[in-house]
Amino acid sequence: MFAKQKEAYYNECGGIAVIVYDGSNDKKVSSTKHTVMVISVGECGNLDMITLRKNGRKDWSLFYCEQGTMTFEKTTVYPGQVWIYPPDVPQTYLLRQSDNTTYHYLHFTGNAVHEVIDSLGIPTLTPLKAPKDAFFEIFKKIKKSSVGDDGLSRVRTEYYTLRLLSLLSEESPRISKKNMMLRVTEDMSHTYPVPYDASKYAKMFSVSVGRFNHLFKEIMGTSPLNHYIKTRMENACLLIECTELTIAEIAQRVGYENPVYFSQAFKRQIGISPSVYRRIHHK
Template identity: 25%
Template sequence: MSKPSNWPLSRDSERMVSPVVIRQQLQQHPLTQDCYPLAVGRYEKALFHEMSRNRHDDNILIYCFSGKGFLRTNHWSGEVQSGELVLLPKGVSHRYWANADDPWSIYWCHFSGHQAQEYVFNMDYKKTYPILKIGQSPLLMAQFSSVLAESSTGYNIPAMVYAANMLKQLLAYIGKLAQQVNTTERQQFNLDILQAYMLQNLNKSIDLDALAMQVNLSKFHFSKKYKEATGFSPVQHFLKMKVEYASYLLETSELAIQGIASRVGYDDSLYFSRLFRKHTGLSPSDYRKQKHT
């Protein structure tokens, strides 16, 4: 089992770590061997809380219900905000710590069992984004609290069996929330609508904030999803659209270079020409000559 942190508990905080003898019984018990808690806790305003593991042998959930923290894995690094859940499956090296100015308050749980990975997959784990934006969930907090309360009995096996089955209910509920989050994001992230918006505004300068606002996502989350869908960052793709439209105008119209630059949102024709050459290898004039010969 991966050892939990030794963060000094405050008055409103609690931590339960199952004794070895209990863990062994849970591993063998027919009602718990599939999935059972190893350690559970609640930390309030956990200033100076941090943990680093190059290797760990169980699965970890961290639900931030207030404040902020940070997480770093081999595949992702960033801020963890209130209403976000961190999922760290068995074997994923990681480091996490509380924000010094606004330390997080968290529920957390270490769990194992021969079906634990199935619960992880059901929660839609992604190693490149191990965060689930579920928002403030009183029901989830109540479920964490119940698992913690039952687990705190220590050596009482019937209570631990009950805690294990409450944990499985909690994990299944998170899986349901993950599905709801993904459905909402798919509805928000309509690529056709986004690209239509870009095409309608080729004569303007649109920054990342304006694009992300179209789908009500953070800049980071929007950029990540857009690149996954297209292979380009949003700004790179918008620029590519501008160059493609300028190429079309150079081929099919008699507009002067200044006029074409204006059509794609650039007042400075020299800047536009440098940009065009960077992306096509030709100046606008040479591109037009080549297409007309």
């Protein structure tokens, strides 16, 4: 599947080289007692390149566009904007030499990064506005302090990285919890045929699975899994009412390989079996 994605991007972007990383050459992420620890920092640009990381990275990835444009997950990032990938999230980003792009990257980890980003209300996987001059100056300080391997250099790097994140928090619009969950339910309405994955949604907001489950139930009044099943069954009802597909075919369409298990889940959710539902609605 990933080979097909690589070919699709190559064709779509006019033959730009597609570089696929499997993570084997990434600098290894070690455990740390520090709140934040920089893995690597640098700059790049002025080239044609599509980067695909199907498994993402084990650390956090922050990209700052200084000039030109970049494209992350088919979303354009302009000068003075930032894009953040949480760990283990697939990455796809594009550079065009004709855009004369220069960008800076920061890969970091830490024992409390999730909590820091969550508490600061910094969204991920979306363009973020950065205060250009101040942000760039702190980026340079991170580069300078990360060269040293002594205790003072590590403390300085940690301080500057936290300062960088605090600047993003000051510039980022606050996203209400309700709007956060609406993003989740919108995604569920398109992806319900695939197996439910709570970690996917937790990563969208840089929180733990437990925290995500709590937030979802607090806002939506039900668990995310129950909502996912409800979405499946609502679509199953539409297929039963509007098509001549068999129950087994409908089961597969909404994500169930076993039609017996589908029928049991349908009855628990709707109150009657799929076959009875069809008889009622086909009269």
